[in-house]
Amino acid sequence: MKxxxxxxxxxATLADVAQIACVSTATVSRCLNNPVQVxxxxxxxxxxxxxxxxxxxxxxxxxxxxxxxxxxxxxxxxMENAIFAxxxxxxxxxxxxxxxxxxxxxxxxxxxxxxxxIRTLIARGADGLLLIxxxxxxxxxRFLRERNxxxxxxxxxxxxxxxxxxxxxNLAASRALAARAIGLGHRQIGFISAGLNFNDRAxxxxxxxxxxxxxxxxxxxxxxxxxxxxxxxxxxxxxxxIMTDHPETTxxxxxxxxxxxxxxxxxxxxxxxxxxxxSITGFDDIELATIIRPALTTVxxxxxxxxxxxxxxxxxxxxxxATARQIVLETSIVERESLSAPGMKPLSRPA
Amino acid sequence: MKxxxxxxxxxATLADVAQIACVSTATVSRCLNNPVQVxxxxxxxxxxxxxxxxxxxxxxxxxxxxxxxxxxxxxxxxMENAIFAxxxxxxxxxxxxxxxxxxxxxxxxxxxxxxxxIRTLIARGADGLLLIxxxxxxxxxRFLRERNxxxxxxxxxxxxxxxxxxxxxNLAASRALAARAIGLGHRQIGFISAGLNFNDRAxxxxxxxxxxxxxxxxxxxxxxxxxxxxxxxxxxxxxxxIMTDHPETTxxxxxxxxxxxxxxxxxxxxxxxxxxxxSITGFDDIELATIIRPALTTVxxxxxxxxxxxxxxxxxxxxxxATARQIVLETSIVERESLSAPGMKPLSRPA
DNA sequence: TTGTACGCGTTATCAA
DNA sequence: TTGATAACGCGTACAA
Numbered sequence: 001m002k003x004x005x006x007x008x009x010x011x012a013t014l015a016d017v018a019q020i021a022c023v024s025t026a027t028v029s030r031c032l033n034n035p036v037q038v039x040x041x042x043x044x045x046x047x048x049x050x051x052x053x054x055x056x057x058x059x060x061x062x063x064x065x066x067x068x069x070x071x072x073x074x075x076x077x078x079m080e081n082a083i084f085a086x087x088x089x090x091x092x093x094x095x096x097x098x099x100x101x102x103x104x105x106x107x108x109x110x111x112x113x114x115x116x117x118i119r120t121l122i123a124r125g126a127d128g129l130l131l132i133x134x135x136x137x138x139x140x141x142r143f144l145r146e147r148n149x150x151x152x153x154x155x156x157x158x159x160x161x162x163x164x165x166x167x168x169x170n171l172a173a174s175r176a177l178a179a180r181a182i183g184l185g186h187r188q189i190g191f192i193s194a195g196l197n198f199n200d201r202a203x204x205x206x207x208x209x210x211x212x213x214x215x216x217x218x219x220x221x222x223x224x225x226x227x228x229x230x231x232x233x234x235x236x237x238x239x240x241x242i243m244t245d246h247p248e249t250t251x252x253x254x255x256x257x258x259x260x261x262x263x264x265x266x267x268x269x270x271x272x273x274x275x276x277x278x279s280i281t282g283f284d285d286i287e288l289a290t291i292i293r294p295a296l297t298t299v300x301x302x303x304x305x306x307x308x309x310x311x312x313x314x315x316x317x318x319x320x321x322a323t324a325r326q327i328v329l330e331t332s333i334v335e336r337e338s339l340s341a342p343g344m345k346p347l348s349r350p351a
Numbered sequence: 352m353k354x355x356x357x358x359x360x361x362x363a364t365l366a367d368v369a370q371i372a373c374v375s376t377a378t379v380s381r382c383l384n385n386p387v388q389v390x391x392x393x394x395x396x397x398x399x400x401x402x403x404x405x406x407x408x409x410x411x412x413x414x415x416x417x418x419x420x421x422x423x424x425x426x427x428x429x430m431e432n433a434i435f436a437x438x439x440x441x442x443x444x445x446x447x448x449x450x451x452x453x454x455x456x457x458x459x460x461x462x463x464x465x466x467x468x469i470r471t472l473i474a475r476g477a478d479g480l481l482l483i484x485x486x487x488x489x490x491x492x493r494f495l496r497e498r499n500x501x502x503x504x505x506x507x508x509x510x511x512x513x514x515x516x517x518x519x520x521n522l523a524a525s526r527a528l529a530a531r532a533i534g535l536g537h538r539q540i541g542f543i544s545a546g547l548n549f550n551d552r553a554x555x556x557x558x559x560x561x562x563x564x565x566x567x568x569x570x571x572x573x574x575x576x577x578x579x580x581x582x583x584x585x586x587x588x589x590x591x592x593i594m595t596d597h598p599e600t601t602x603x604x605x606x607x608x609x610x611x612x613x614x615x616x617x618x619x620x621x622x623x624x625x626x627x628x629x630s631i632t633g634f635d636d637i638e639l640a641t642i643i644r645p646a647l648t649t650v651x652x653x654x655x656x657x658x659x660x661x662x663x664x665x666x667x668x669x670x671x672x673a674t675a676r677q678i679v680l681e682t683s684i685v686e687r688e689s690l691s692a693p694g695m696k697p698l699s700r701p702a
Numbered sequence: 703t704t705g706t707a708c709g710c711g712t713t714a715t716c717a718a
Numbered sequence: 719t720t721g722a723t724a725a726c727g728c729g730t731a732c733a734a
Binding site: 013014015025026029030033057058060061062063064065066067 | 710711712713714
């Protein structure tokens with residue numbers, strides 16, 4: 001029986017506001033989306049009606065009509081990690097401050113899951129996407145372009161000029177840290193890395209060390225590399241493996257701080273002192289790095305800034321049609337306690 | 352000029368699928384939402400058309416017509432904290448596994464921001480909400496009920512039977528830990544807490560200690576309490592303040608592990624050994640607690656389980672109209688190294 | 703089991 | 719500056 005107006009049924013609609021303010025729905029819509037088009041007098045009347053009715057636009061209707069949702073998707077490998085959490089928090093805060101909201105999905109470092117999540121978030125109407133790293137099936141990039149969804153790639157530096165990047169040069173940072181260690185006298189270097197597959201950041205960090213070795217005339221092919229999952233326990237196990245197979249190792253570089261913390265623990269379990277018996281380095285400079293003893297010498301990554309700038313870049317692409325932009329942030333080596341010149345080893349180490 | 356069908360314009364719509372499959376749009380819709388209503392033959396035909404067109408339902412249209420978005424909002428105090436990150440990750444995974452997606456907002460522990468976020472996420476069409484803690488203006492609860500949005504409160508145990516809770520008893524856990532410490536002989540206890548305002552968890556944790564003291568005939572009014580922001584640095588500063596004003600303190604209990612880590616560092620800076628000179632306890636049992644030396648004696652909270660069950664509870668409320676449910680998870684005391692019987696103090700402590 | 707037709711609440715185009 | 723009004727794409731009574 002309800003046909004004209006539901007009076008005071010559920011929640012207020014544009015039409016309700018229009019009726020109260022004695023204007024058309026078009027005018028109300030304009031007041032909300034493009035206030036300059038409306039005269040002061042009517043706008044005040046409309047806004048008053050909006051507040052008295054406690055009106056809030058229906059999201060679905062708006063998305064349908066405007067083809068924009070004002071939501072942005074972020075797909076990160078995992079949330080259980082201080083690195084991504086910080087960047088994400090910064091990303092979200094910029095979004096909120098600009099009236100947008102954030103959709104989050106995690107991929108567990110699985111490219112297939114990531115692809116699904118990308119499709120899901122786009123289907124959910126995300127206006128733009130934050131992606132981590134550049135390794136991705138070509139089909140995924142094709143899909144992104146064909147749907148015309150702006151996206152920015154973070155945590156890594158640019159390769160393709162037509163896509164936006166806000167990140168840092170993993171390879172150069174790693175190379176610099178390795179060069180520093182080599183300068184200190186290290187020759188037998190081992191590496192503990194996260195999975196290299198579909199993870200350009202991890203690969204770049206390994207490659208940086210290799211290049212540094214070559215730079216100094218060392219043979220990088222003999223560097224033992226352990227590839228493992230991303231956890232402290234795995235770092236511990238990897239450390240044991242490296243030191244067992246290559247007891248001559250004086251430095252173990254790790255692809256990130258979490259693995260490095262595990263490596264430190266592993267060294268201690270083996271009866272090795274850090275850095276006296278073996279040096280260890282990390283990457284990321286998360287809080288953990290300052291807590292463990294010895295504190296980690298590592299690469300500082302400006303996570304917060306990266307999240308902030310990624311959000312700003314994405315917003316400009318979506319809202320102002322800005323073209324792709326590449327931002328490379330500076331990293332720095334933070335020298336703490338876990339790296340020193342290679343020392344003398346005891347003649348016989350504990351089993 | 353386009354009036355009937357846009358041929359191969361942008362993205363496929365329901366109508367496109369219907370045309371290819373030679374059925375009505377209603378049938379296609381049914382195939383997607385209620386397959387049992389459709390005969391096998393036509394369904395197969397329709398699904399084939401769906402895949403060839405790579406069809407994916409328009410989110411806005413679906414939300415508008417169905418009044419459901421299949422998205423769930425989560426509002427947490429901060430993402431830069433392992434505690435919430437883990438629970439959130441678990442929450443998200445359940446959601447994704449059930450075909451839903453997660454909207455995230457953080458409130459920075461500010462009740463006003465939280466309220467704004469609640470309104471935003473609801474306006475954004477969230478079908479249900481995950482909220483942390485029970486402290487909230489009555490107006491917020493009124494709003495929630497009047498909009499009829501299901502929500503579950505996590506990280507705390509039930510007070511109101513008409514709202515869903517998935518959490519644990521902060522007070523009881525804290526009380527148990529304090530009782531253990533008092534049993535060990537501690538009499539002079541200090542407390543470092545996160546802000547107590549609009550934070551029932553923090554208050555309960557303090558109150559638990561007070562009750563334990565009374566249980567053992569101690570005067571809980573003289574317990575020094577420092578209220579501070581949630582960071583390691585703040586924990587460090589608070590520790591200095593307590594030990595300066597109350598040098599007789601033998602145990603400093605902390606509202607969470609982050610503060611406790613700061614307290615341990617603060618103790619070391621004061622030249623105090625932990626636990627020989629002063630014992631320290633935490634709460635949460637995050638990874639940090641196992642890294643610091645001495646490792647933290649703390650309360651273990653089942654974050655992952657909590658996130659999982661919160662998601663399941665919320666989904667059942669929304670999808671099956673389940674009524675409010677209260678789940679209280681077990682916590683346990685994890686005895687590590689930072690708590691021991693009060694020892695002898697050096698006659699003169701370093702400044 | 704399938705189709706018709708309307709409504710959902712906005713935005714945006716076009717006139718006035 | 720304002721008002722009609724036509725999309726927008728889907729779900730769902732209701733009818734067949």
